[in-house]
Amino acid sequence: MKAVETKKLRKTYHFGDTKVHALRDVDLIINKKDFVAVWGPSGSGKSTLCNLIGLLDAPTSGEVLINEKPAANLNDAERSDLRNQSIGFVFQNFNLVPVLSALENVMLPLQVQGASKAEAMEKASKLLEEVELGDRMGHRPQKLSGGQQQRVAIARALVTDPFLVIADEPTANLDTENASLIIALMRKINEDRGAAFVFSTHDDRLLDRVDRKIHLQDGQILEDEAV
DSSP states (O other): OEEEEEEEEEEEEEETTEEEEEEEEEEEEEETTOEEEEEOSTTSSHHHHHHHHTTSSOOSEEEEEETTEEGGGOOHHHHHHHHHHHEEEEOTTOOOOTTSOHHHHHHHHHHHHTOOHHHHHHHHHHHHHHTTOGGGTTOOGGGSOHHHHHHHHHHHHHTTOOSEEEEESTTTTSOHHHHHHHHHHHHHHHHHHOOEEEEEEOOHHHHTTOSEEEEEETTEEEEEEEO
């Protein structure tokens, strides 16, 4: 079943009289349970594509379908609800709230949904145990290593049981050991939970572990390769 589909997707940015075509007529299908890397040089359109399929931005033209439903039909509140309930995000710089503990960071998306504190705490605690941070729940981000912060970010992305997780350069700021641990963890979650993972990356350590590689250049797909 399709998690995401794009049809003739285009994104153009305007800088004064200059037009930058970040994406050009991209047709793409991401199925549920996929483990996919979108890769290419800087400026190829990787992050733009991730932002569009994650509904963080709107295309200039073309269509994004989430769960086979056109995203263009959603109003702002519905788009926000869909992101919060069904799409998880993992960022290169972790994007954790510095004044909150690891546990509180993971609880946050559930509390935004209206879950009780007790319910959010129980589910967040279980996820932090799953990512092997049960002994770091009370630590704030500055007391955690980069690899630990990324594991908190992964737990936060998964706490709402999304069918799609979008990770923008998730291993870029990690050393080899931590990158390997994070990749293995995401692979296990993909297999155990069935969530589709889409990575924006140029990290060979991650490219070697995915099931499918989508090569972008100048805003177009050059190759869509099953590994």
